Amino acid sequence: MLERLHSHIGQGGQHQVCPHFLYLCSTCVFVQREPPQFIASAFTDFGKWMDGWETRRKRISGHDWCIIQLGVPGLIHGFDVDTSFFTGNHSPHVSIQAGCLDQLPTFTLEGDRTDMAASDSQMAAVTKLGSEAWPELVSVSELQPGYSDSCHNYFRVNFNRRVTHIRLNMYPDGGIARLRVYGVGQRDWSSVSTNQLVDLVALTNGGVCLGYSDAHFGHPRNMIGLGRAANMADGWETARRLDRPKKLKVDQQGILQVPGREWAVFRLGHPGLISSIEVDTNHFKGNFPDSCRIEACTLTPEEETQCIRTRWNSGKWQVLLPPQKLRPHHIHHYSEAELMPSHPVSHVRLIIAPDGGVSRLRLWGRLTPINAASVNQRRPTSKL
Template sequence: MTAIENFTGDARPYGGGDPYADYRTAGFPFTHHADLADRRLGAGVIAANDEFFAPRENLLLPGRAEFDPERFGHKGKVMDGWETRRRRGTSAGHPWPAEEDHDWALIRLGVPGIVRGIVVDTAHFRGNHPQAVSVEGASVAGHPSPEELLADGVRWTTLVPRTPVGGHAANGFAVTAGQRFTHLRLRQHPDGGIARLRVYGEVVPDPAWLTALGTFDVVALENGGRVEDASDRFYSPATNTIRPGRSLKMDDGWETRRRRDQGHDWIRYRLVAQARIRALEIDTAYLKGNSAGWAAVSVKDGATGDVTGGSGSGSGSGGDGWREILPRTRLQPDTGHRFVLPDPVTATHARVDIYPDGGISRLRLFGTLTDAGTTTLTAHHQEL
């Protein structure tokens, strides 16, 4: 694996123009995973010891941090992030913070899961970022309060040890702890500001909850579904198609660049586990002049075989074990399209093919887990 680039030290003071022109970032190998701390999945910053200059909730806002050089409030410069006051020492003889001094924030993940990577983004915090950060994870059932999370007896696992970070930079960390976490504790040493926190990983749902639901969306991100691959991610990520709720604006769906050949675009998904699909929905909300013209949906039961074949060509029927459950069908712009299958279809994977290009905002596959799917999901949950 290629080493992740590290950034340390202050950035240069803002000199005008595009504030992101000198922003330091790198390509991180884990960002294809879902952001488990996405506010749109229900994540929240439930407590922090200090948020004097800027509120903790900014950490999980979607989109990159904004900077207005002219915006000041009665406490000072208004920053789009979480910023604490400057720490001081204990006396005139020792005015500096102690080595162990730090500020902290507690984050409830939107969905529990295995963390594969973390980005601590200090965008626009050029000389007022923390010197170092650290991150811990815990798995606590139910809906614990901050006091319960901080109580003795809660086991916290180090995900990112105390590590120097840079100002005005995307500081990325690969995580190797293969456990299921529900909450994180972010520490900044000794104080300062962080613009955004991103927590990339794999959703691990509670099988008891899904079993109780009976019929549910078996490809939804919050239930453990995920995108495995896609032909094009030019305008927006394919993962948007399995996010909660309806799309609220055009870039909240999946849109491809304009094709100039005779091909088509597609997304391949892994379901939460083996399931029987009974109905599906394709939504093109807010895609008006750029929605897909036609779409087809295929599934495959890949419990004992490869599922990658055929992803880039054809409608999915027949070859490589893919079974077409919705033939190529005309789509309308800005419309929800619902289809009831004549008979349930067993699958572990699904694929949507759009013709020739354009986009869809959401794909929903409604079904129930098979006995084998429930067994697999339960075993995976228990081992984590």
């Protein structure tokens, strides 16, 4: 899911950038992960403070625009242009273009950009990108105002090329609270050696959550996200199973003997041979699972589709990591010696018992030589 976007590159129109186009940790506000908020009493020297990107009322020719580098390059399947709280000042129309750059631009805009546009030299560098000619993913489209029942403007996209940057065009000016870009990460595997260890399931490498049994408090796709989890909400947590025995018993390994389990299935970004595993229960101190195990298999696109239809009751699963007792708030490392003998796989299933929370899952391995395009483009798109 390409929700995190980074590195605002430039704006169109000299000194036409909104006084409220702010930065936080080098990330512009209207692409932040957190939902927008409205503070009625918040004003600045430049006008009302708004949690998003708002341009001043344009009094010269042209329209406003910006270029954004995706936090995760990949295949885009849709956008949400969120106008929350921009009720009399939202942008009336937008269009979105996309490009795939082999090299990143040689500059960044840092710090508080309030009431500032890109410099002439920065604009000259952006001009070399030719972004105005990039393919159009969303044609000029009307936006609805930022009331709670109309603020989310969704656009479905059918574009089968890898994207690293997008250009958002406002027509002619106005405000947008948040931009969400949804899709599947796609790494350029041509530069990765088959001897190099990579996290095969990472979101940044094209890993996708395809199914799960329960996601009451947190979605399992969070487990393949960037870095360590910020909090429990940034992980996967299930509800407590109601079929837990009234009195719990353990086996000789100290693992609870319970009838129930929860699970999540992932497609790897690239098939490979897994040699080590990390299961991180960071932040889960009184609600971590008692134990986990991991199964793996190799599926064709057709077999994957069939498994999705049967809610993963079919498949050729084999144990990769036998049941392991888990600890609270801890990174569990499992080396190759602790894994069952395996062959290259394309899918894994994490199983926890009886329930609880896991913040991150890392599957380190080496690639199986295969055409990278077929891995990322032939597969059905996750709808989760």
